[in-house]
Amino acid sequence: MVHRKLGNKGLEVSSVGLGCMGMSQSYPPFPEEKEMIDLLHRAVDMGQNFFDTSELYGIYTNEILLGEALEPYRNQIVIATKFGWDIRDGKVCGLDSSPETIRKSVEGSLKRLRTDHIDLYYQHRVDPNVPIEEVAGIMRELEQEGKILHWGLSEAGVQTIRRAHKEFPVTAVQSEYSMWFRESEQELLPALEELGVGFVPFSPLGKGFLTGTVKQDATFAKDDVRHSIPRFNNPEYLAANQALADAVGKFAEARSLSSAQLALAWLLKKKPWIVPIPGTKSLDRLQENMSAAYVELSEDDLAKLEQLLSEIPVSGQRYPEAMLKMTGR
Numbered sequence: 378m379v380h381r382k383l384g385n386k387g388l389e390v391s392s393v394g395l396g397c398m399g400m401s402q403s404y405p406p407f408p409e410e411k412e413m414i415d416l417l418h419r420a421v422d423m424g425q426n427f428f429d430t431s432e433l434y435g436i437y438t439n440e441i442l443l444g445e446a447l448e449p450y451r452n453q454i455v456i457a458t459k460f461g462w463d464i465r466d467g468k469v470c471g472l473d474s475s476p477e478t479i480r481k482s483v484e485g486s487l488k489r490l491r492t493d494h495i496d497l498y499y500q501h502r503v504d505p506n507v508p509i510e511e512v513a514g515i516m517r518e519l520e521q522e523g524k525i526l527h528w529g530l531s532e533a534g535v536q537t538i539r540r541a542h543k544e545f546p547v548t549a550v551q552s553e554y555s556m557w558f559r560e561s562e563q564e565l566l567p568a569l570e571e572l573g574v575g576f577v578p579f580s581p582l583g584k585g586f587l588t589g590t591v592k593q594d595a596t597f598a599k600d601d602v603r604h605s606i607p608r609f610n611n612p613e614y615l616a617a618n619q620a621l622a623d624a625v626g627k628f629a630e631a632r633s634l635s636s637a638q639l640a641l642a643w644l645l646k647k648k649p650w651i652v653p654i655p656g657t658k659s660l661d662r663l664q665e666n667m668s669a670a671y672v673e674l675s676e677d678d679l680a681k682l683e684q685l686l687s688e689i690p691v692s693g694q695r696y697p698e699a700m701l702k703m704t705g706r
Contacts, residue, residue: 378424379670381652383575384548388497388527390455392670393641394427395420395663396579396656397443401435403602404585408658410442417446420663421454429551429577429654431459431501432486436467440489448491457549457577458486459501459531472703474504479515483524498525499551503533503706513544520545529577532704535568547574552704554578554653556587556640557608557621557691566648578644581653584609586618587640589626593619607693614693621689628682634672637662639682641669646679 381392398404400413417428428447430439440458447454460482463473486495498519500512516528527548530538541547550569554561555578569576584603585591593616595609603609608618622636629639637655644653655666674682694701 385573386548388548390427390652391425393667394652394654395425396429396654397439398434399656401439405598405600414446421450426454429457432482433462440486444489444491451492455496457497458495459499461501472502472504474507474512476515495525497527497529499529499531501531502703503537509537509541510544513541517545534705535564537706542572549575549577551577553580555581555583557583558695575650578653581644581655582637582640587625587636589622589636605697611693617692624685635665637665638669638672642672642674646674
């Protein structure tokens, strides 16, 4: 598996990472634990070394899964997890990035992940009640203590990233970015390039939409995250956006690629410090996603693809209002 560097602090990871959230929440049905452990073992065997999780995913269960599956490979891999939540009695009660909660969170994640250090520790969402400089200060302390090696921010606004980076250099920022959500190109990517910070796009396949498997009459279970997202739960938006999925599919097929391979290769071509983290519970899809690192898109292909994408408007918000309010702070 080819690798890329995230940021300027020496973190090297697989060019395509593995988002593990869907193994425990948001995308039912959820397979048996053994099936996912086998999949994670196979991922390492194929050269995958970058695994993304959070204390939030399944309320600790995803970290526990990764801890059990990846402990034998700990020195070969990079684990990213996240903090920033007030979790009580198995329920999320809001945001909390206070120093005491961060310290409690890191100790819990270390235990669940069966490790003595976290390679990349993200603030999952910006807490408006705690100055980002204070959060950065705690990250510095945790690095000095050897409990984390790098830190990052998820869904943060550019000014917050700048303030955080000034206090203690940020290695990576995570946010949504794909062919059907390109807001990051406006301010975020230029800022990250200027600062020397890596970028980790989540939902690089549009929560499955860009793979062509979500049809315009699709419905989603209540425990499926897409049930609450306007782009998926509004039939008019879903129907209108089919033009994008269809166009991507035809463009990919003409080049003997899958839609997923094309969507990931497009992201990888954008910047050499971009590392997408598609999620999957399937070995076939894992292999397909990882193979995108070897896809070579010509400049002519890229120009035609950009022209194609520019002609297709995208309908609907990517999050419900409550979740939108937690981004870009």
